[in-house]
Amino acid sequence: MYKFDYLFFLHELWVAITYIPLTLELAIVPMLFGLVVGTILAICRIQNIPVLNTLIKIYILIFRSMPMVLMILILYFSFMYGFDTLASFFHLKIRSGDIPAIVLAFIILSVVSVAFMAESIRGALQSVQKGQIEAAHSIGMRQRTIYRRIVIPQALPVAIPILGNTFIGLTKGTALVYMVGVTDLITGVKIEANASYRYLEAYIAIAIIYWLLCIVIEQGIRLLSHKVNILARG
Amino acid sequence: MIQIKNIHKAFGSNKVLKGIDLEIKDGEVVVILGPSGSGKTTLLRCINFLERADEGEIAVGSTRVNVKHATKKQILDISRKTAMVFQSFNLFRNKTVLENVVEGPIVVQKVDKQRALESGKELLINVGLSDKFDAYPSQLSGGQQQRVGIARALALKPEVILFDEPTSALDPELVGEVLGVIRKIAKQGMTMIIVTHEMSFAQDVASRVIFMDEGVIVEQGTPNDIFTNAKEERTKQFLKRISPEYSYQI
């Protein structure tokens, strides 16, 4: 009979909690990056800029039709190799191995996040009824103003739940960064377990932390959504 | 014969029906008028138990039910003796027009399939849809869908057909075709309770008109009684608002 070591479990829980800030950073930074770049890409898609549109479409298609772990590994190796090639080309002393793993993680997660954000944002922006935009045109508003005053305020209530979901996805995605060598929640907790082989307690502790994080994020999204809906009604 | 005794219905703290008593004989065409919120639609939906009244008695044909103690079987019984035509048609989207019409007879009444199909086709021809047997509801206009709805109700050979604002969701030019079909059925002797806003139609078709307001029956009588000789002030006010033709010299 497997004796569940409750004391060790609590200890692991505590270790996991100390890693929460890092996990959140790994989710929030790519999220913000994705929001900014994703919005730009989304607008490019909507405006239908000739060559860019197809390129973006392909980029998003590729990154959404592939398992996250493969994306991470491919980006990891490609980035390392590319960096080394460029470094030796420019005769720089630095090598990809010198880059802290966490920086790599941020870069990789940001690239991934952009693809998901761009789609979600495009969906939200396009959910605004065409009639609203047509009316704005008819009173002579400039495109930029239309976006600012008409489209974005109406797209926001729709966007928040979708982006919230994407954020939860990114948070769960941080569970894969250990593969690129980051000392994250999983590695940190496992270090303790390696000595005693008490992996079950370790993983349940990890699971609980992720679960709690996601619940908190979900509640936050719900609150935010509520507030935004009230604002949107006017 | 339909008998409604002392029906009360509240939604939360909002009392919608405050004691309705009504008796409808076979072959009668009863039109219920009233402002929105008067409870007329709720009354209709209580009759076939789409809504469960809080107290009172409902009798359809030989089935008499006390709404407080209504058993599942009794409710099923009543739902099988009544048929409803809905404001939003509610045709079964996953079935063709003909399938919609014969669904009741075949599945519920266990009528022989061949016979049901033949009667179904006849009914559809009767309502003017002989060329739409295999069409799906999504391919039909509103007026056509409602006529299928009426055929579906007729196919059940019910004791009474309940019409819940049958033309309110239709474009004006399609209203006429549906009213025409309803008129036809009325002439054929079907017992009907119709909630509608179509005044001239009501005058034309009804054998009795009921005016409801704030959950009670204010006045009832023949179309003539109500439209030209209304006794109650509330009735007169309502009619005046609906159509200037009905305003009186006081």
Add this chain to the structure above:
Amino acid sequence: MGKIDYFSFHRVAEYFPLLLARLHITLIIAVSSLIIGLVFGTIIAAIRLFNIPILKQITTIYISFIRGVPINIQLFIVYFGLPALLNPIFLKVGFDLNLLDAFYFVIITYAFSSSAYLAVVVTAAIQGVDKGQQEAAHSIGMTRGQMFRRVISPQAFHIAIPEFGNAVVSTLKDTSLAFTVGVVDMVGVISSIAARTRHSLEGYVGAAIIYFVFCVLLERIFSSVEKKLKVYK
């Protein structure tokens, strides 16, 4: 200065047959998990739709857990936890769960995981059928059983198809993590290839291409099914 060989398309082509040889494992995992997950998910949906008192709360917690915990962590928990939990019973019949191939643990995990999503899909689909359809069925005197069988489920099925398609693609993508518990599927075999050749990137690219093809194919299939069924709605 010698050019370091980082990446070659030639190697990608070379690895392809090796990857494809393991494709069946990926597909078996995906299909089995989805089938079991659908059955289990429908049961959960039924519990939620019928509002069964204590069970419904349990399903809410269950779904919340599955949606909040990364799938690879779920894998580890099932992998370590199932033997720990059930071995007392299994050892009595002479079977040690610890010796069970990781392959089965993976299917069990993904079945549990997809059941949570599919439960939500099924619930949403059934609740998404227009209420008027139910009222019409009642008005012609159908029993609840007849109503459900002949009117609600066919329509719920149509509503569910896009989201179900998403769940299928999602499950397929999740199978890429089976290697973390040692399953030698498409991704798992890359480690052994890399051990020999020290070039894993081409392996990952090859696997990514195969996943990509399948995902795009599945998406196409589901949208064409959706389109075909649209006539009836």
